[in-house]
Amino acid sequence: MSYYIHADQFFYPQGIRQGGYLEISQGRFGAYQVDLPEGAEVLDYSGFSIAPGLVDTHIHGFAGSDVMDADVDGLVHTMSEGLLSAGVTSFLPTALTASFETLLDISRLVGEHHQEATGAKIRGLYFEGPYFTEEHKGAQNPKYMKDPSFAEFTAWYEASKGLLSKIAIAPERPQAADFARKVSDLGVVVALGHSSATYAQAVKAVDAGASVWVHAYNAMRGLSHREIGMVGAVYQLPQTYAELICDGHHVSPEACDILIQQKGYDKVALITDCMAAGGLKDGQYKLGEYTVDVRDGAAFLPTGNLAASILRLKDGMKHVVDWGLVNAHEAVMMASLIPAQSMRIDDVCGQIKPGHAADFIVLDKDLSLQATYLDGIKRFEVGQ
Numbered sequence: 001m002s003y004y005i006h007a008d009q010f011f012y013p014q015g016i017r018q019g020g021y022l023e024i025s026q027g028r029f030g031a032y033q034v035d036l037p038e039g040a041e042v043l044d045y046s047g048f049s050i051a052p053g054l055v056d057t058h059i060h061g062f063a064g065s066d067v068m069d070a071d072v073d074g075l076v077h078t079m080s081e082g083l084l085s086a087g088v089t090s091f092l093p094t095a096l097t098a099s100f101e102t103l104l105d106i107s108r109l110v111g112e113h114h115q116e117a118t119g120a121k122i123r124g125l126y127f128e129g130p131y132f133t134e135e136h137k138g139a140q141n142p143k144y145m146k147d148p149s150f151a152e153f154t155a156w157y158e159a160s161k162g163l164l165s166k167i168a169i170a171p172e173r174p175q176a177a178d179f180a181r182k183v184s185d186l187g188v189v190v191a192l193g194h195s196s197a198t199y200a201q202a203v204k205a206v207d208a209g210a211s212v213w214v215h216a217y218n219a220m221r222g223l224s225h226r227e228i229g230m231v232g233a234v235y236q237l238p239q240t241y242a243e244l245i246c247d248g249h250h251v252s253p254e255a256c257d258i259l260i261q262q263k264g265y266d267k268v269a270l271i272t273d274c275m276a277a278g279g280l281k282d283g284q285y286k287l288g289e290y291t292v293d294v295r296d297g298a299a300f301l302p303t304g305n306l307a308a309s310i311l312r313l314k315d316g317m318k319h320v321v322d323w324g325l326v327n328a329h330e331a332v333m334m335a336s337l338i339p340a341q342s343m344r345i346d347d348v349c350g351q352i353k354p355g356h357a358a359d360f361i362v363l364d365k366d367l368s369l370q371a372t373y374l375d376g377i378k379r380f381e382v383g384q
Contacts, residue, residue, distance in 0.1 A: 001376070002026065003041040007362075009049040011332045013351050022050060024358045027375035031354055045362055048370060049328075052336040053089025053359035054313045055350045057166070057269060057343050058126060058215070058243055060094050060287070061276035062086070067093045068288045070105045072113050081119030082279055084372045084380040086272075086312035089359035090123045090340070090349040092166060094273075096288040097129030097140040100152055104159055111161035119379065121359070123345050124165030127156070128214065131169040131176070132194035138219040139307035140194065141289055148179035157186065164188065166343060168214045170195035171205035184209025189343055191243070194219045195230055202233035206240060212342055215273055216242040216259055217251050218306075235262040241342035243271045246319045247311040249298040253323040260320075265330040269339035270316045275299055275308035314361075314369045321367055328367055 004021040010032060021042070023030025036042065060067055063082030065074035075093060083091060095106050107125065114122040131149075134142040148169055157164045167183060168191040169176055180190045192205055193214025198221070213234045214220070221229035228235075234242050242263055246256055250273075260268055272278070277285040277294045284293055292299045292307040299307040317335040320326050326334065340350025349359060358376035361369055372380040 002030075003043050004036060005043045005045060005050055006036070007045040007048050007050045010352060011049065011051040011329060013333065013337055013353075016329050022352070024376040027358055027377070029352055029354055029356050029358050047365075049363045050352070051332045051361050051363055052351050053120075053349065053361055053372065053374070054087045054317065054335045055123070055339045055343075055345075056083070056086075056088045056091040056272055056274075056313050057339045058094050058128070058271035059083075059091055059274045060096065060308055062274055062278040064276050064280060066276040066286065066288070067095050067106065068098065068102070070102070070109050072109060072116070075109070076113055076116040076122075077118055080117040080122070081379075083120040084374065085279060087314035087317075087335075087361045087369045087372055088120045089361075089372065089374055090121045090345070092124045092126040092343065093122060094126040094128050097132060097144045098288070099144055100155075103127060103130070103156055107156045107159035107164055111159060111163050114163055119374070121349070122163075123349060124343065125160055125163045126166040126168075127164065128168045129194065131167075131173055131179070133170040133172060133196050135196045136170075136194045136219040136221070138194055139287055139290060139292070139301055139305075147173050148176055150179055150182050153179070153183060157188070166191060166212070168193050169205070169210075170197060171201045171210070172197040176201075177204045177208040180205050180208040180210045187344075192230070196221045197230055197233075199228045199230075199233050199236070202230055203237065206233070206237050211240050212269075213240060213242045215245050215250065215271065217255055218245065234259070238263065238267065240267065241338070242268050244268050245273050245309055245311060246270055246316040247272075247297065247309045248319060250306060250309060253319075253325065256320065256323070257325050260325055265326050265334055266338060268334055269342045270313060270320070270335045271339065272311040272313050272316060273308045274311055278310045278312060280310075318367045331367065
């Protein structure tokens with residue numbers, strides 16, 4: 001099946017193309033052209049914009065499903081399909097710090113069943129832990145935190161059939177740099193976070209291959225005038241990508257602005273860190289082994305501290321424009337192309353490009369989501 005989309009704007013990596021027609025052929029993007037070929041079928045989105053499907057590279061759950069449940073149906077159906085309502089067409093299910101055995105089970109599940117996803121596509125597996133520092137544990141269980149083990153990682157990696165494509169560590173842990181080097185050599189992305197590391201320790205890990213910062217500002221040593229720490233390293237190391245939660249709770253708009261100014265928008269990947277309560281009403285929910293209270297647009301531990309978010313990526317994308325931090329094109333790229341680039345998966349998702357799967361979203365003039373398409377087929381529409 002082939003057709004052409006007509007819209008006011010098309011968000012390409014190089015910029016916004018005004019008007020014209022975008023070919024969709026056999027579920028893939030074709031060429032963009034100014035004039036419509038004679039006799040072509042047209043999908044008319046006049047008054048709207050077409051953007052690449054969003055890519056969430058750090059997400060724990062959605063619509064009542066949690067990656068830590070290690071439940072096939074919850075992952076490949078409930079969570080995968082629910083994410084289409086958030087504009088997400090590709091994601092990395094993200095596991096929390098847990099026992100070796102639990103993470104092995106999750107590795108097997110994702111490795112064996114990722115291709116069964118009926119909604120947003122599973123592009124890899126992300127382990128947020130367990131090689132973290134207890135001082136910055138966040139909403140994770142410190143009893144499982146320990147020093148990096150390449151032997152453990154290898155077991156998880158093999159069980160996942162190579163789908164384990166990102167792991168986060170604290171760079172001050174013994175042998176962290178050696179671990180980062182070995183894991184990076186496998187093509188796996190190493191992220192740094194949940195850490196009390198000094199600037200020098202962070203630099204050592206980046207020199208060894210680490211390239212992403214776990215939810216910048218949150219659960220990491222802050223910046224001071226004598227030791228610029230992890231936050232200073234995020235600012236100072238330009239070849240790295242910073243994950244950023246733009247829900248208005250985890251990071252203030254002003255702090256988001258400083259980060260974007262320091263790194264440039266093209267090194268800031270919007271993520272959600274969303275938990276199972278994403279897309280659901282307020283109440284009590286599970287986050288791994290913890291019970292959290294969801295209210296007023298955020299999730300809280302019994303201590304009153306913030307836990308994972310309930311942010312939908314479409315809303316984070318809109319927030320950075322509404323807060324006056326970036327323009328519409330930059331915001332769309334920060335939620336699609338840039339996270340894909342941070343994971344080196346921009347060859348299959350995150351941009352409108354001939355040959356790529358036609359995973360795209362329809363936005364109104366305010367960047368509010370109207371519809372989500374997967375392989376050129378409409379799978380979600382607001383109000384339906």
